[in-house]
Amino acid sequence: MDIAEDVWADEDAIYVVGSIEENTTTSKLMLSKFIQNIHMQREQIWSVNWSSNSATYGKGIWSNGTEIFTIGEYYNNFVLIKWNIDGTEIWNSTWNLKGEFGRVHSVWGISNEIYVSGVYIDDLVLIKWNNEGTEIWNRTWGGLGWEEGFDVWGSGNDIYTCGSTSSYGAKSNDTLIIRWNSDGIRIWNKTWSRVNEEYLTSIYGNGDDLYVCGSKWNTNELSTDVLIMKWYTNGTLHWYKVTGEEYNDIGTSIWANDYHVYIGGTTFEKGRNDDEFEEEGDQLILKYSYSGVREEKLTWGYSNSNESCNGIYVSNDNLYTVGTYGPHQSHYIIRYYSYNHIQPPDLLQITPNPSLNGSFFLEWEEVTGADYYNLYKDIHPILDISHRTPYQSLMTTNITEVVLLEGTYFYVLTTVMKGAESVISLPRIVNVDFPEPPKNISGYNVLILFALIVFSVIWLSIQQKGKKTTQT
Secondary structure, eight states, X not given: OOEEEEEEEOSSOEEXXXXXXXXXXXXXXXEEEEEEOTTSOEEEEEEEEEOOSSOXXXXXXXXXXXXXXXXXXXXXXXEEEEEETTSOEEEEEEEEOXXXXXXXXXXXXETTEEEXXXXXXXXXXXXXXXXXXXXXXXXXXXXXXXXXXXXXXXXXXXXXXXXXXXXXXXXXXXXXXXXXXXXXXXXXXXXXXXXXXXXXXXXEEETTEEEEEEEEEETTTTEEEEEEEEEETTSOEXXXXXXXXXXXXXXXXXXXXXXXXXXXXXXXXXXXXXXXXXXXXXXXXXXXXXXXXXXXXXXXXXXXXXXXXXXXXXXXXXXXXXXXXXTTTEEEEEEEEOOOSOOOXXXXXXXXXXXXXXXXXXXXXXXXXXXXXXXXXXXXXXXXXTTOOOSEEESSSEEEEXXXXXXXXXXXXXXXXXXXXXXXXXXXXXXXXXXXXXXXXOTHHXXXXXXXXXXXXXXXXXXXXXXXXXXX
């Protein structure tokens, strides 16, 4: 059985870490590099393995663009490995568990500092290395119960770990977020709970926003749902969302930008059987707006087999997912197109077209999270709006236009969100063609014409009489 645990990508390549021959004594850490070739197909460039004197597992990956760092584990040790982009090992550094229980989950880097999170004995553990593989410090956090760090993310001088705790909060496996500084000093910790068994598996930040995902127990359905939360970096909860169907849904990995939040996980078609998940799951991808509105849900999988998503990464307009699939549990990597910027509105066909009285109706599809829309108008095609002023800024999704002159009019629309403007929509064109005045003469005009004829006859008659009198 081969497992892909995590993925990282840049403009040139996609890197995947995991394990080959999982659940055997010969399991090895696996690192693979892929590119997207000219046929838009995945092409593997190289794949390397790393092994020890016992079963070895790859768990997490981070890259600064020129170097790759993977975290893994084998008997009694965590192992951090630094590679170059050609797959050559530069160094490895181990963290000895001293015969105690330990499990590692993730790695993140800030400049030349590398952070790793997991569990040691029964406490959350955070370890800091420098770029040369020297351990700088380690910190554990916990109480009388069980604490585990499932993910780590950081920016600047701040590092955030997320996971679960049974020592604090409601003391029944609650969600946990801890903020640290770069010296390993805890700034704050937050727990959150509604019922039994909530935990967080992944964290990602964007500016002053922190997004986390995990799972929450559904007491009505006796199953798990995906939990998505948005926190501010000061430790204030902004919103949380729970989504799930009748059976088990699990959130395992999260990524975010200014406008969208992406969650990878697994959805199971059947419920629990003897407190174990059924082996018929599908990969689950969820897309949310930054304000917490679900925009999209995708699933992928085969019949009578188990597919799971272990990691996601969003790069430009590409979303990559990795995990396992099939009855023999092979690893996979899937690329999705993801509109990773502000979505422009879908401007619908203008009606009526042509307009015979100068009045017509414009309508467009609502964009989730939009603050308002900018409408642009011209008598020439609109190819660029960089030096244009919007014709109108609108909070609605439709408008009735009235123009007084015949001609052809061009319209495009943009979405404005958080002070930024999208690219333009597809253009729409309308022709205004006023009908010509009717050529048949009737009614009032006929009376006027008749009166003119009568007066003309009388005038001519008077003129003729005047001429006869003069001659006499």
